[in-house]
Amino acid sequence: MAASGTIAANGLPRASAAARVDWVDYAKGICIVMVVMMHSVLGVELAAGKTGFMHVAVAFAKPFRMPDFFLISGLFLPLVIDRDWRTYLDRKVMHFAYFYVVWVTIQFGFKAPAFAAESSWREVGLLYLESFIEPFGTLWFIYLLPVFFVVTKLTRKFPPLAIWLIAAALETARISTGWTAIDEFCSRFVYFYSGYLFAPYVFALSNRARNHPAWALAALAAWALVNAGLVSLGASEWKIVSLALGFAGACAIITMGTLLARAQWLNFFRFCGEHSIVIYLAFFLPMAATRTLLLRTGIIPDIGTVSLIVTIAGVLGALAIWQVALRLNARFLFERPDAFWIAPKKAGPVLQAAE
DSSP states (O other), rough: OOOTTTOOOOSEEEEEESSSHHHHHHHHHHHHHHHHHHHHHHHHHHHHOOOOTTHHHHHHHHHHHHHHHHHHHHGGGGGGGTTTTHHHHHHIIIIIHHHHHHHHHHHHHHHHHHHHHSOHHHHHHHHHHHHTTOOOOOGGHHHHHHHHHHHHHTTTSSSSHHHHHHHHHHHHTOOSSSOOHHHHHHHHHHHHHHHHTTHHHHHHHHHHHHHHHHHHHHHHHEEEEEEHHHHHTTEEEEEEEHHHHHHHHHHHHHHHHHHHHHHHHOHHHHHHTTTTTHHHHHHHHHHHHHHHHHHHOOOOOOHHHHHHHHHHHHHHHHHHHHHHHHHTOOGGTTTGGGGGGGSSSSSOTTTTTTT
């Protein structure tokens, strides 16, 4: 796809799946900032024992924050789903599995002493091993994506409508087993599969928003009012309503990303979208460090302001860690080394191409 977002005749991008798409990067950037904001705000509020003004923003984004991320993750799958299994598993499983192993180990390195102080080092070792069954902390998203990719390829010969209806029923069923992978699969697969199944319609929606910005802005205003109203009433958690709000919010973020790309505003979000996996992997460290510093010193009394600063620190700190890693020849933290490829390596950037 060209930078303008032109759609091919079949509704999918003309270029390869590795090509950058302007509004997709904007939408991903908005999503990853919302993810960092959620973890930052809730972490600060839990540690402080009270809430601040940022809590409203987190609550507003809850119905669509992860649905949009998963929907976008499935958008380009129609272009690659028929690849041979070796290449497919390399791009869609090994890619994320590598980063999960590296970063779950890093997170444990920071948290192990605190865990050991509460129990024992033996328990810490068992907890580390358990993290390969039960996703650890903030990393559950990249743990689950390979599962979605494999399930979608395995079921591609089945009637798509039947798979979608089953996925929607799983979201509505509110399955709660206590196992993150199972529960989040049931809650989120419908959005990922919808991105895969309805990709042409998603790109068509983006094109309409680009061609009719006034109508798009009006639709965004109406959506914001409805979403905020249902969240304030607690109705956003109701069955069926949550599913509808997830899709409505995903469409809203896609529209918002398209309008920003059309106007070339707030390019920081586009940059964040281009490097969303960098932010997702590394934000936990600057986020936690800034939260601890601000709350212990008490230099800023307002919890909302603390939450906002911690959010900014999480995003910028992750990007700073990435830059330091590049300069220190520690690219393995954010780029998969050749030794961990099981299929021929493709040309061009590898960090984002598998998303």
